[in-house]
Amino acid sequence: MKSVVCSGLGARLAQEDGPRSRNEAVQKVVDERRKTVHNLASLLLKTQRCWETKGFSQKCSL
Incomplete structure (x- = not known):
């Protein structure tokens, strides 16, 4: 009986x-x-x- 209760508790915790x-x-x-x-x-x-600020042709540092 004790092992059944423990295994049931273990399953519940899992x-x-x-x-x-x-x-x-x-x-x-x-x-x-x-x-x-x-x-x-x-x-x-x-x-x-x-x-918007530098234009498409200029390089921007991101």
Whole structure:
């Protein structure tokens, strides 16, 4: 009986850790994507400003 209770508790803890771990992994991916989108948007704005101020033919330092 004791082993059944322990194994049931272990299974329950494993189930609780599973979704939490998955949620953390998903959150990490979402955060990385958010940073990537932010960096791309920032680069696009810098490029746009550079083209507006210096013109297309001149080199811009980003």
